Structures are given as structure tokens and as C-alpha cells.
Amino acid sequence: MISNKKKATKEDKCKEMDKRKEMDKRESDGHTVRAAALTGMKCKSLGDEGDDNDSDEAKKTMMKKERRSSAIMKESVNAVMSFTSIMENTNKFKVDELAFQKESNAIAMRKLELDEKRYLLDKTEREA
Numbered sequence: 001m002i003s004n005k006k007k008a009t010k011e012d013k014c015k016e017m018d019k020r021k022e023m024d025k026r027e028s029d030g031h032t033v034r035a036a037a038l039t040g041m042k043c044k045s046l047g048d049e050g051d052d053n054d055s056d057e058a059k060k061t062m063m064k065k066e067r068r069s070s071a072i073m074k075e076s077v078n079a080v081m082s083f084t085s086i087m088e089n090t091n092k093f094k095v096d097e098l099a100f101q102k103e104s105n106a107i108a109m110r111k112l113e114l115d116e117k118r119y120l121l122d123k124t125e126r127e128a
Contacts, residue, residue: 014039 017039 014042
């Protein structure tokens with residue numbers, strides 16, 4: 001019974017320390033960062049020594065994390081798929097635009113050739 005109280009007080013202390021650390025996120029001193037990592041490892045080891053209820057809760061949290069990660073993975077796959085389809089549509093649009101531009105240039109070139117021939121025809125008619 002006393003050991004359970006000691007565990008509870010140690011866990012409470014660890015939780016309080018974690019709350020303090022959350023408030024001060026920008027610790028640049030290497031020693032304090034290392035000390036924080038060590039206390040975090042101690043808190044985790046205390047949590048691992050718990051009974052089966054803790055392991056059940058840990059399993060539940062792991063399942064939740066796996067579900068979240070699979071949902072995130074599905075969302076990212078959908079985003080990538082939509083991005084690739086957008087890129088394919090963009091490429092098709094660019095190809096169509098280039099084909100239209102080529103056609104437009106060919107028409108303009110033909111117009112210039114006809115204007116040149118008309119000019120030469122008018123010139124020969126004036127000389128004759």
C-alpha cells in the first residue's frame with residue numbers, strides 16, 4: 001500500500017514536471033535538456049511498471065494511434081493522387097495550348113506568304 005502511494009506521488013511529480021516543461025518549451029541549455037530527457041525516461045519507466053490496466057490502456061492508445069496514422073496515410077495518399085491528377089490535367093491543357101499556338105502560327109505564316117505573293121503579283125501588273 002505504501003509502495004502504491006510512493007508510485008502515485010512519483011507519477012504526480014513527473015506529471016507536474018512535465019507541465020512545467022510544457023510551459024517553458026524553449027530551453028537552449030544542453031544540461032537542462034539532458035536532465036529533462038532523463039526525467040522523462042524515469043517517468044516512462046515508472047509507467048511501464050504499472051499493472052495490467054495500464055497495459056490495457058497502453059494497448060488502447062496504441063490502437064488509437066494506429067487508426068490515426070492509417071487515417072493520415074489515407075489522407076496523404078488521396079492528396080498525392082489528387083495532385084497527380086491535377087498535374088496530368090495541367091499537362092494535357094498545356095499540350096492543347098501548344099497545339100493551338102502551332103495552328104495559329106501556321107495560319108499567320110500562310111497569311112504572310114499570301115500577302116507576299118499578292119505584293120509580287122501587284123508589282124508585276126504595274127510593270128506590265
